[in-house]
Amino acid sequence: MNVNQLIELMAALLILFGSIVSVISAFGMIRLPDVYTRSHAATKSATLSVLCVLFGAFVYFWIHDGYVSIRLILGIIFVFITAPVAGHLVCRAAYRSRVPLAEGSGNDALKSVLFDDEELRVKSEIEQLK
Structure with a gap:
């Protein structure tokens, strides 16, 4: 086995x-309880899987054909920059529109910072009525 075959x-x-991580990410999207943890599964593991697949394709074409694909490099950079930012913005929009956390999520440290006392009082009254 020579060096090219090894690479x-x-x-x-x-x-x-990358394919295996993508399947695990899909199971995480189905099984996790709320939008925040689903977003975590979608951004972290899906970003890793796409980056591994694109980098594997880049290395293969570089070694096998001697072709350096600028499109694959741009795809890697684009996914690496945009996917975590998009996941953060989805979670931020969900939190600001008051999508509830899952029951075992723990403390909500941002509640006292982002929402004023009147909004908290109204929200707690609505939760007590349910």
């Missing part, structure tokens, strides 16, 4: 690893 095997393993 092609590593590229194939990167693509396989």
Whole structure:
């Protein structure tokens, strides 16, 4: 086995690893209880899986064909920058529109910072009526 075949095997393993992480991310999207944890599964693991697949394809084409794909490099950079920001903004929008946390989530440290006392009083009264 020469060096090119070894690097092609590593590229194939990167693509396989990215595919497995993508499936795990899909299960996380289905199984997790609220929008915040689902967003975590979507952004962290899906970003890792897409980056592994794109980097594996980049390495394969670079070693096998001698072709450096600028499109793959731009795709890696674009996903690396935009996916975590999008996940953060989805969670922030959900929190500001008062989507409830799952029951086992723990403390809500931002509640006293972002919402004033009147909004908290009204929200607690509505929760008591349910």
